[in-house]
Amino acid sequence: MRARLAHGSAAWFDMAGKLMCEAAARAGLPPDLHLSLVERYTDGLPVATGLVQGIRFEIRGGQPWFRVGATPDEQGDIVVELTAAASRELNSLHGADPRYQAALARLQASGAMRIQGDLARLGNWFAGVHDPVVDHTA
Numbered sequence: 001m002r003a004r005l006a007h008g009s010a011a012w013f014d015m016a017g018k019l020m021c022e023a024a025a026r027a028g029l030p031p032d033l034h035l036s037l038v039e040r041y042t043d044g045l046p047v048a049t050g051l052v053q054g055i056r057f058e059i060r061g062g063q064p065w066f067r068v069g070a071t072p073d074e075q076g077d078i079v080v081e082l083t084a085a086a087s088r089e090l091n092s093l094h095g096a097d098p099r100y101q102a103a104l105a106r107l108q109a110s111g112a113m114r115i116q117g118d119l120a121r122l123g124n125w126f127a128g129v130h131d132p133v134v135d136h137t138a
Helices: 011-025 084-090 098-110 124-135
Strands: 036-042 047-048 053-062 063-070 078-082 113-116
Touching: 011 053, 011 063, 011 098, 011 124, 036 063, 047 063, 063 098, 098 113
Parallel strands: 036 078
Antiparallel strands: 036 053, 047 053, 053 063, 078 113
């Protein structure tokens, strides 16, 4: 039985960041790769001084790193902004579920989710993190 963590909690973001780091490390990233991803809730609650619910994930010199929380205006090579409700919906559906792709399209069309930059720059390993996050989400 996998431990389930409250969606959007600091422990949940920590779990997601660790899963991302593990998957990125297994992917054999090139040592010259430098890339950053910021994901934050547009209606996020504070998690620390100056930080709201979200995550900053970086690859520097091919090494993954993350921090729980993001500033409301923090930038990165890729920035994903979404409401907490949009995140909850997406993280309740596995990637192979047809409702997942429909939800992605609907949330982006409505403005509840905005993506600046190209998530594909992270590589194929990134998509494989979604289902384990879903499996750990209460």
